[in-house]
Amino acid sequence: MTRKTKPKPVSDYFVHTSVLLAEAIEYLNIRPGLTYVDLTCGLGGHLKAIENKLKEQNGLNASNLIAIDQDSEAISFARSQVSDLVRFRQANFADLTDVLEELQVPCVDGGILVDLGVSSYQLAKPERGFSFDNNGPLDMRMNLDNILTASDVVNNYNEIDLANLIYEYSDEVLSRQIAYQIVNNRPINTTSELAQIVRNCYAKKYGHGFKPKINPATKTFQAIRIEVNAELRNINKMLTQAQAVLTKNARLVVISFHGLEDRLVKDFFRQTKIHRNKYPSGQDKASIDEPLWLSLTKKPVIPQKKEILANIRARSAKLRAGEKLV
Ligand SMILES: C[S@@+](CC[C@H](N)C(=O)[O-])C[C@H]1O[C@@H](n2cnc3c(N)ncnc32)[C@H](O)[C@@H]1O
Known part of the structure; x- marks a missing residue:
């Protein structure tokens, strides 16, 4: 009789450390009762910290913390890290508005966190095929249904x-x-x-x-x-939708891991909207270039040396944050 080997639990593959954790929480400026969305919950490190912060303020309820990831294995693990109050969806963050509509969340008044790239779990599990260090099939899909x-x-x-x-x-x-x-x-x-x-x-x-x-x-x-994973196209779609669902004064915090991602985020926070002032007759008086975002990080926040020494994956991380102005 052949004995079936049980699949190894996610936590057996590696030790997971969330990147720029304290900084991400600080920039999210978590306030009780407001809605927060972690668009890349991964193994739940940042998510747990958001949950803790809301709990500290008695501000966690059954609808105000939402966690999304396109990787079903990540979702299962993250779910085990937080309370049942957190609502999970396996989805691409490029479909943010659809997910929120399904959850009957009309807008996000607290903030959105995006920690881009692959998780240490995806890299460490050879079968996922992301790593040149661990031999595996050439796969690299973050969503195994793709x-x-x-x-x-x-x-x-x-x-x-x-x-x-x-x-x-x-x-x-x-x-x-x-x-x-x-x-x-x-x-x-x-x-x-x-x-x-x-x-x-x-x-x-x-x-x-x-x-x-x-x-x-x-x-x-x-x-x-x-x-x-069509990563850059999805980031662009996600940023556009984040802009649409976040309300005035809500925050967007993005951690990126290479220059192409960081450029998209930097340009996004620089966007302006032409505001036309009119004479009562309807004629154009003056046009003002109105910023849509208050950039909270003039330069990207990068990890301190001691974080990089403890977690080499942090070495290329850059955090940018903005507060919605309109
Ligand atoms: C760096 S990890 C996040 C780690 C997490 N913040 C933590 O503390 O555990 C990035 C995660 O983003 C997910 N991801 C990347 N692109 C995505 C997308 N377009 N939609 C949804 N999830 C995505 C990956 O599957 C991965 O789990």
Whole structure:
């Protein structure tokens, strides 16, 4: 008789530490009774801290804390970390308005937190195929119901499209060489095979003694992950919807992990709206460029050295926060 092995619980894969935790909570400016949404609850680290802050103020009720993630495994774990009052939805944050409509939440008057990228759990679990350190299938889907996988991108995209996406989504200077080698080594089945192809390109270009500061596969993996999960398109959609649902004085806090994400957030907070003053006759008097957001972080907040020493994943994190003005 074969004995079924039980799947390992999420917590067996790694120790999870939320990035810029105290800073995120401070910028959310949590006030009792207002509604808060964690759009990327992951393993519930930030979510738990928001819940605690609301509880401290006797401000948690059955409808004012909402947690979203597109990863069903993350949702199950986060659910076990907080009280039953927190409402969970497995969804893409690009569908924020639909989720809120379904939950009958007309607007968000407290704040929204977004902690972008992959979770340490997704990276640590080899079967999810995100990591060049843990060999696994080429998957990289944050939502396991999605159709496109890293294997489809690596094995089916043409060489030019591959080179372009690797360059655009990661600034990889060897994008063309890497795309050429990927196409000529197909089929590629595992994360280790892909990482080796990238390493070979670096060795060919810079010599075998070359010691890069970070694993040469980092950028290529990032680019393929962004493509698989349509990350930049979803961030843009989410920001537009966050703007629509947040009320005046509500806050938006976003933690990003690479320049492309941070640029979208920075530009978002700089948006203005042309306000036309009119004469009673209806003629234009003057046009004023009105800011839509009060940026609370003129420069992005970055982790202190001691946080980076304790959690290397924090090294590229940047937090930006804004308060809605209109
Ligand atoms: C860095 S982790 C969040 C960690 C979390 N803040 C914590 O303290 O445990 C990022 C999470 O965002 C989720 N995510 C990324 N893009 C998403 C999207 N478009 N919609 C919903 N969730 C997304 C990932 O599945 C992952 O669980």
